[in-house]
Amino acid sequence: MGLTLALALERRGVPVRIIDSAATRTDTSKALVLWPRTLEMLDIEGCADRFVNSGIRGTGARLRSDRGELAHMTFGGLDSPFPFPVLIPQSETERILGELLEERGVVVERESTLQEFSSHDDGVHLVITGPDGKEEAVITPWLLACDGAHSTVRRGLGVEFSGTTLDMDFVLADVHLDGDLPDGELSIVLAPEGVVALFPIIGGRFRVVAEIHERPATDDGPTLDAVQGLLDRRVPVPLRAHDLVWASNFRINERKVEAYRHGRVFLAGDAAHIHSPAGGQGMNTGMQDAFNLAWRLSMVARDVAHDELLDGYSVERSAVADMVLRNAGAMTRMTGIRNGMLQRLRNAVIRVAGRRAAFRRRMVEQLSEVDVAYRHGDLSIHTPDQAPGLAPGDRVRDLDIVLPEGTPATLHEALRDGRFLLLSVGCDALEVPPDLRGLAHAAVTAGATRVPAGFVYLIRPDAYLAMSTRPERVECLLTTLSSLSTGQSATTAA
Numbered sequence: 001m002g003l004t005l006a007l008a009l010e011r012r013g014v015p016v017r018i019i020d021s022a023a024t025r026t027d028t029s030k031a032l033v034l035w036p037r038t039l040e041m042l043d044i045e046g047c048a049d050r051f052v053n054s055g056i057r058g059t060g061a062r063l064r065s066d067r068g069e070l071a072h073m074t075f076g077g078l079d080s081p082f083p084f085p086v087l088i089p090q091s092e093t094e095r096i097l098g099e100l101l102e103e104r105g106v107v108v109e110r111e112s113t114l115q116e117f118s119s120h121d122d123g124v125h126l127v128i129t130g131p132d133g134k135e136e137a138v139i140t141p142w143l144l145a146c147d148g149a150h151s152t153v154r155r156g157l158g159v160e161f162s163g164t165t166l167d168m169d170f171v172l173a174d175v176h177l178d179g180d181l182p183d184g185e186l187s188i189v190l191a192p193e194g195v196v197a198l199f200p201i202i203g204g205r206f207r208v209v210a211e212i213h214e215r216p217a218t219d220d221g222p223t224l225d226a227v228q229g230l231l232d233r234r235v236p237v238p239l240r241a242h243d244l245v246w247a248s249n250f251r252i253n254e255r256k257v258e259a260y261r262h263g264r265v266f267l268a269g270d271a272a273h274i275h276s277p278a279g280g281q282g283m284n285t286g287m288q289d290a291f292n293l294a295w296r297l298s299m300v301a302r303d304v305a306h307d308e309l310l311d312g313y314s315v316e317r318s319a320v321a322d323m324v325l326r327n328a329g330a331m332t333r334m335t336g337i338r339n340g341m342l343q344r345l346r347n348a349v350i351r352v353a354g355r356r357a358a359f360r361r362r363m364v365e366q367l368s369e370v371d372v373a374y375r376h377g378d379l380s381i382h383t384p385d386q387a388p389g390l391a392p393g394d395r396v397r398d399l400d401i402v403l404p405e406g407t408p409a410t411l412h413e414a415l416r417d418g419r420f421l422l423l424s425v426g427c428d429a430l431e432v433p434p435d436l437r438g439l440a441h442a443a444v445t446a447g448a449t450r451v452p453a454g455f456v457y458l459i460r461p462d463a464y465l466a467m468s469t470r471p472e473r474v475e476c477l478l479t480t481l482s483s484l485s486t487g488q489s490a491t492t493a494a
């Protein structure tokens with residue numbers, strides 16, 4: 001999370017310093033999936049290929065009971081340049097992010113711990129201890145707390161991490177599995193004894209996650225024999241587990257802060273929200289926090305936008321975390337049903353729903369996070385003449401465009417410099433007034449699915465639509481842009 005934020009800021013010309021109390025980066029697999037929306041964001045950062053080439057492409061997810069298949073979802077039909085999740089251990093994701101940062105001359109300062117901080121008019125005053133134990137005093141304009149679920153910064157702010165710990169126990173194990181399991185597919189078995197999920201990892205490895213009904217005596221995780229026992233009892237196809245790589249137990253916390261912004265201090269990732277791993281959204285949600293904060297902060301840091309732009313980060317990302325907590329919580333509770341009759345009813349409902357293409361598409365869009373939208377965001381502005389189909393706050397799918405010099409590009413490529421894009425679709429190109437060129441640039445395209453011709457679209461640096469209108473009313477888009485630098489509310493300006 002901190003690595004993603006540092007990379008996105010550094011790319012936009014904001015100098016960063018990144019400290020980590022850990023001596024080395026994680027060597028455990030933890031989050032296993034980069035979902036398509038995260039890949040799209042990494043594409044805007046110009047580095048998605050590095051992740052795609054280092055993982056395996058997920059093809060789908062299959063839900064079964066002990067009596068057979070309940071639902072089978074595939075990612076192939078997803079409307080994205082990345083119609084697949086990339087299955088890649090978090091240790092690899094962090095390695096690649098670390099390398100990308102090092103290529104830009106940023107090295108994580110390890111064994112450096114934030115001890116205390118306080119906000120002042122001239123910035124945030126920090127006390128950091130380095131590997132030699134010596135204290136260093138630092139003043140920084142902004143402190144971005146990506147310090148995990150036990151966040152020192154969140155505690156220092158005195159912010160409540162409200163929520164609950166679920167009364168459910170889980171085991172996880174990374175093992176090698178022999179047996180008839182489709183490549184690149186996630187399998188979830190809703191067995192009468194309890195759920196077991198199998199996620200492919202690189203190199204023939206699988207993550208096995210299962211709910212257990214007895215509190216483990218130690219935190220060591222299950223033995224290989226215990227994993228084999230779970231598979232034998234719960235999975236309806238024969239599987240042989242061998243070469244245990246990593247095992248652990250866990251309980252699920254569902255917690256979130258109310259506000260992500262506290263003056264010059266921002267919370268992001270697990271420091272702001274934690275939830276069930278069902279759906280594999282934790283790290284992805286954190287990385288998308290990073291992209292949202294990075295483009296806003298870079299505009300304020302470059303002095304082209306007013307500090308008010310930073311408030312929208314909390315509003316938008318807090319609403320997304322609320323949704324993720326709800327969905328992941330519902331999935332977890334649904335898999336944890338113990339009553340036999342309710343289990344049969346649940347399975348029957350999933351089997352019926354799973355036959356419906358609309359249900360499968362909805363599930364795939366939710367997992368892929370391409371359905372994340374900011375319709376109630378600070379920059380989602382309705383106009384009387386807005387384009388039909390694509391609402392303010394909706395994701396704009398990558399599309400082919402032409403830059404003013406006649407250079408062909410994709411939307412994602414055009415957004416790489418961190419500015420808004422004024423996209424004329426099926427109408428004449430606009431010229432951005434000189435005083436707004438730090439905030440936006442212009443391009444044209446003939447039109448695309450869900451982006452009807454005859455309109456001008458104001459697209460945010462993270463590829464969400466801010467607003468659209470007819471070319472003759474483009475003044476309201478420019479007024480909105482201009483309001484970003486003055487701090488006058490964008491909604492009022494329109």
Ligand SMILES: Cc1cc2nc3c(=O)[nH]c(=O)nc-3n(C[C@H](O)[C@H](O)[C@H](O)COP(=O)(O)OP(=O)(O)OC[C@H]3O[C@@H](n4cnc5c(N)ncnc54)[C@H](O)[C@@H]3O)c2cc1C
Binds near residue numbers: 033147281283284286
């Ligand atoms: C077993 C497991 C499985 C998971 N599976 C998935 C999954 O499938 N999909 C998914 O999306 N997510 C998954 N997650 C969640 C995912 O791992 C987290 O959401 C992600 O790591 C959060 O990143 P973060 O940077 O916010 O926090 P962390 O990864 O916890 O990083 C916080 C960093 O801050 C450092 N730090 C803490 N305090 C200080 C301090 N005072 N000074 C300096 N440094 C400090 C720590 O050393 C650490 O490096 C899983 C997590 C676990 C544990």
